Amino acid sequence: MKNFEVWSKRNRRVITEFIASELVYDFVSERLDHERRTAMVEAVEKYPSLSVQIDSVLFGLEYTRQLQKTEVSKKFLAELEDSSNYLKVFRRQLRINDWSPAFRVGLEVFSVITAVGLISFFTPWNYVISRLNWDQNKNVTISEIAKRPTEAVEDTLAVAPNEDKPLFEDEKTVVAADSAKKPKDEESPKQSQPTPTQTVAASAEVAPSAVPPVPPVSPPKTETTTAEATNASKTEKPAPATTGFIYRGKIKVSNIEATSPKIKDRIEELGGRKAGEVELGWQKGEGNYFHFTMPEKSYPELIKLLEDYSGKKVNISKDKHQRVMPDGIIRLILEVEPVKDAQSSP
Amino acid sequence: MDEKDLHAIALFFYYAFLNDWMARLACLEAVKLAERRVKTAEPSSKETQIARVCYEVFEIYKKKQRHLSPKDHQQAEMIWKSPEELPLAPWRDLLKKGADEEVACLILAHIVNFSENSVAEALGLTVGSLRYRLGRALKLLGAGHLTNFKETTV
Numbered sequence: 001m002k003n004f005e006v007w008s009k010r011n012r013r014v015i016t017e018f019i020a021s022e023l024v025y026d027f028v029s030e031r032l033d034h035e036r037r038t039a040m041v042e043a044v045e046k047y048p049s050l051s052v053q054i055d056s057v058l059f060g061l062e063y064t065r066q067l068q069k070t071e072v073s074k075k076f077l078a079e080l081e082d083s084s085n086y087l088k089v090f091r092r093q094l095r096i097n098d099w100s101p102a103f104r105v106g107l108e109v110f111s112v113i114t115a116v117g118l119i120s121f122f123t124p125w126n127y128v129i130s131r132l133n134w135d136q137n138k139n140v141t142i143s144e145i146a147k148r149p150t151e152a153v154e155d156t157l158a159v160a161p162n163e164d165k166p167l168f169e170d171e172k173t174v175v176a177a178d179s180a181k182k183p184k185d186e187e188s189p190k191q192s193q194p195t196p197t198q199t200v201a202a203s204a205e206v207a208p209s210a211v212p213p214v215p216p217v218s219p220p221k222t223e224t225t226t227a228e229a230t231n232a233s234k235t236e237k238p239a240p241a242t243t244g245f246i247y248r249g250k251i252k253v254s255n256i257e258a259t260s261p262k263i264k265d266r267i268e269e270l271g272g273r274k275a276g277e278v279e280l281g282w283q284k285g286e287g288n289y290f291h292f293t294m295p296e297k298s299y300p301e302l303i304k305l306l307e308d309y310s311g312k313k314v315n316i317s318k319d320k321h322q323r324v325m326p327d328g329i330i331r332l333i334l335e336v337e338p339v340k341d342a343q344s345s346p
Numbered sequence: 347m348d349e350k351d352l353h354a355i356a357l358f359f360y361y362a363f364l365n366d367w368m369a370r371l372a373c374l375e376a377v378k379l380a381e382r383r384v385k386t387a388e389p390s391s392k393e394t395q396i397a398r399v400c401y402e403v404f405e406i407y408k409k410k411q412r413h414l415s416p417k418d419h420q421q422a423e424m425i426w427k428s429p430e431e432l433p434l435a436p437w438r439d440l441l442k443k444g445a446d447e448e449v450a451c452l453i454l455a456h457i458v459n460f461s462e463n464s465v466a467e468a469l470g471l472t473v474g475s476l477r478y479r480l481g482r483a484l485k486l487l488g489a490g491h492l493t494n495f496k497e498t499t500v
Contacts, residue, residue: 025481056488064456071427072356080352
């Protein structure tokens with residue numbers, strides 16, 4: 001109040017027309033203090049132009065109050081709400097609904113074809129096919145595992161007495177390596193197994209009569225084998241963890257009675273030896289069964305021979321097998337069957 | 347952003363341009379911008395953010411106005427519906443004669459009904475400056491009406 005007294009000579013707050021004009025909005029909206037309001041009332045009485053301004057402001061306030069009631073369509077508000085979603089904006093700008101149905105269908109077909117083409121182009125088909133083949137091989141191997149144990153045991157039993165003469169020197173080396181792989185077994189008396197040399201010697205002593213006429217084992221060779229076995233046991237190198245393979249094939253020939261002995265002779269000429277219990281060319285059903293080992297270098301000649309007899313290309317599959325063959329030696333199972341047409345003809 | 351905010355933006359641009367086509371474009375752009383700003387800002391300052399975005403977009407479109415306005419454009423549907431029997435002539439006069447910032451202040455404070463503090467903060471003004479602008483805009487709006495009234499009575 002003291003400050004106010006300083007400003008006013010008569011202790012009254014007098015305002016000019018200019019000041020009053022600037023205070024019209026605050027006066028109308030009732031934001032002035034009491035004294036200023038009183039001064040404004042006096043100013044309005046004094047200056048008629050102020051009342052016009054007050055009317056204008058009042059009209060303006062009323063007019064804007066009416067404008068607040070403006071309605072906005074719900075559709076547009078929804079459009080505004082979706083405008084922040086870029087996917088919807090993109091679709092709206094594309095105006096897909098306005099496109100002709102034929103064009104839309106064509107575009108869809110083109111998109112599908114393009115997608116399929118790209119997928120087929122970038123798919124590693126070799127890998128997929130190899131995976132499929134692997135699965136097939138796996139199935140075959142499983143069936144072989146179920147079959148092999150008896151054959152393997154019989155194989156061992158049958159071959160052991162006959163092995164007074166080794167089939168292949170390399171094969172023996174592998175067996176020695178196998179025995180060297182298990183030194184603990186040799187230490188225990190119950191579980192100890194004879195070394196290859198012992199096996200050969202024992203078989204020579206115990207069952208010489210059971211073996212068909214086979215040339216006797218020459219001493220130098222035995223020594224060599226013993227030496228090799230000793231070296232193997234000394235070095236005690238672990239045998240490589242490998243998986244063996246077996247070749248399987250089946251051919252059909254027209255005149256099996258004449259052809260089968262020829263095949264047998266030829267296999268023996270190529271260095272083939274029977275593997276397993278049965279003789280080469282064993283009668284199996286209507287056909288013949290050849291289970292043998294032979295040098296790998298003779299394999300192409302054998303294939304050529306079989307193709308000559310069968311008259312077409314021979315399919316030989318190479319499957320995994322638990323028995324590991326020495327380097328350069330392969331194991332084969334060949335089945336020779338008669339051609340049905342030839343068989344039915346008189 | 348809720349429907350109330352969208353309604354506020356739509357009202358602002360309609361009365362800022364009185365042109366459906368321009369207002370629609372400006373609304374779409376403002377909503378996108380406001381959506382981002384509101385997400386990052388505090389919830390209490392939502393009104394301020396919307397007011398600021400409206401004013402920014404208004405300034406941009408005011409500059410583009412001559413280049414953007416299509417001569418033969420016809421709005422497919424009516425988006426804004428003013429109260430019946432309310433003439434828009436006074437408002438058109440205001441848009442012609444008034445300053446852009448005064449018009450923007452008037453719309454935000456008295457049509458969109460944002461608080462004076464929010465509007466002042468959004469426009470970077472003091473509340474006193476805002477009231478001064480509002481007073482001028484309201485006088486101008488009423489003056490046109492009174493002139494028309496006098497002309498009709500005489």
